[in-house]
Amino acid sequence: MPIRIMVVEDEDLMREAIAVSLRAAGFEVTTACDAETCVARMRVDPVDVVILDLGLPGMSGLTLARTLREGASVGLLVVSRRAEPETRIAALDLGVDDYLVKPIHFGELAARVRSLMRRRGPPPRTRVGRWVIDIAARTARAGDEVADLTRGEFDLLALLAAAGGKIVSREDLLRAISKTPHDSDLRSVDALVSRIRRKLGRPSPGGDLIQTAPGFGYRLNQAELRE
Ligand code: CA
Numbered sequence: 001m002p003i004r005i006m007v008v009e010d011e012d013l014m015r016e017a018i019a020v021s022l023r024a025a026g027f028e029v030t031t032a033c034d035a036e037t038c039v040a041r042m043r044v045d046p047v048d049v050v051i052l053d054l055g056l057p058g059m060s061g062l063t064l065a066r067t068l069r070e071g072a073s074v075g076l077l078v079v080s081r082r083a084e085p086e087t088r089i090a091a092l093d094l095g096v097d098d099y100l101v102k103p104i105h106f107g108e109l110a111a112r113v114r115s116l117m118r119r120r121g122p123p124p125r126t127r128v129g130r131w132v133i134d135i136a137a138r139t140a141r142a143g144d145e146v147a148d149l150t151r152g153e154f155d156l157l158a159l160l161a162a163a164g165g166k167i168v169s170r171e172d173l174l175r176a177i178s179k180t181p182h183d184s185d186l187r188s189v190d191a192l193v194s195r196i197r198r199k200l201g202r203p204s205p206g207g208d209l210i211q212t213a214p215g216f217g218y219r220l221n222q223a224e225l226r227e
Contacts, residue, residue: 039068167218
């Protein structure tokens with residue numbers, strides 16, 4: 001799955017320029033004009049990295065960084081006009097991962113995001129039932145047995161694994177496996193889940209490894225999840 005980034009910047013031209021350059025570098029990019037929008041969206045649909053301006057209307061960038069850092073392990077990268085060491089130190093001490101001073105080089109920004117994601121290390125493995133889902137290797141293994149999953153099946157399983165047993169909506173699952181999601185394709189999510197269930201074999205004593213949340217989505221069986 002591509003790395004997902006949210007750009008929080010109130011200057012329209014800068015926001016769009018950053019978004020366009022990162023999309024061209026292969027990232028999946030959303031944007032927000034202020035910190036409040038970012039916080040609200042992160043609650044329902046978190047991204048991997050937030051690129052934030054410091055001078056924002058309403059909640060400041062530093063407060064945003066503090067708020068996001070409390071909540072999750074998201075990568076934080078500041079892009080600001082403010083070059084003075086005091087501000088950079090304050091941001092880094094708050095838990096910001098990196099700091100670039102405007103004007104920035106877009107190629108460097110993309111490289112910094114990649115570097116940040118490398119430092120954060122490979123995504124963890126998830127165990128569900130007898131299966132170990134390895135995001136980096138893109139495999140689901142049970143001992144010597146490797147599940148024969150297609151790309152779409154693995155992407156869907158990986159998204160469920162990343163959610164750690166929380167319910168993931170069929171819409172979100174569809175977005176992850178399809179470039180042009182339409183409501184009518186929601187059934188393809190159900191079909192993929194059926195195929196994954198079949199390939200992962202017999203249900204565990206605790207029930208199906210992928211559980212259905214009727215009318216909403218799916219989740220991995222929490223009783224079967226381990227570190
Ligand atoms: Ca600004």
